[in-house]
Amino acid sequence: MAETEDLFSAAGAALAGGERERAERLYRQLLERQPAHVAAWRALAGLLEAAGRMQEAEAAEREAARQEALPLLDVAEGLLARGQPGKARSLLQRVLALDPASERALRLGADAARVAGDYPAALDHYRRLAALRPMNPLARAGAALFAGEPPALHAPGLVLPSPFVRWTDWLPLERRDEVFAYALSHRSEMADATVWQPDGYKAMTGVRRASVLYEPEPILEWFVPLLRRSLPEVRRRLGMPAFEVGRVELQLTFHGDGGFYDQHRDTGWPEAPAEETDPRRISFVAYFARRPRRFSGGELLLFDTDPRSGQALRDGTLVEPDDNSVVFFPSVVLHEVRPIRLDSTDPADGRITLNGWIHDAAGRAPDYRP
């Protein structure tokens, strides 16, 4: 280190003494030893510019910016891993201002935007990555997903954002109001939500806290046909092969203050018997809430999954539980409901969903993995 600083001073002195060639040689020597020396790159860039060697000067300036951005990328990645996407995003904006071609900043920026539920920003980052690396599978998959297009490619083995389809302002308003009113008038009939255990379904408040009303008849009648009509488009965008639709499970679910559902997949938690959940292909959740929402939290998180281990690698994509929005995702995708905070006991202030699963009539274990 001391040696490089000596070189830096010597180069500066040479420059001040008008010995441009010697200064250049010294800066280059220094940078060979310490390529991360931002000030040396900048000094070299200035020297080259003064000599009219514009292309070389620009290259040195770009390298200075790239080297300045590198440590910020590590910090941003750490912030993201510690659940601070907001801070990570502002840092990454700085990095991209310095070095617009930083693939790592674009990847991290897309991750940070996804986990903040900012899909337009995620799309923008994937598109910029795709412009730099047109064949990069992550760039192509991310750009297609957030543009609402079918998956661009089949890339088994890669960790890609889990596919989903989300629509806002989904139901006609009368239908939206009908569900909301039905949920409120049947609130007292809802039972504690359960999860599967080897000795049967159990309420386990350390894993899931919610109330459920199974198969709400008057809603089923029109809701299930509506789902069926949406299915071709949903399947297309999930890149899911056609299957013969079997049963559709439907439930009305309520989350109040403290409600949540830990990480799980709807095809079994941690391992449900095949006959219980194997036929589930597509999970759907339609959200109902007061506008503006009175509760905070309660977002759905779709994890990025390592296809080899089946474990969640990253928080993935956040889905806001906006009133009258709906989300569809493959039932094999790992997900969770983040804790809900609410300082009211009025059920109308809570998080109401119509959620369930579309079955494959053949009922086999899924041959589809996202």
Ligand SMILES: O=C(O)CCC(=O)C(=O)O
């Ligand atoms: O309420 C949600 O957003 C998801 C619910 C869920 O994961 C489930 O019921 O299996």
Ligand SMILES: [Fe+2]
């Ligand atoms: Fe689920």
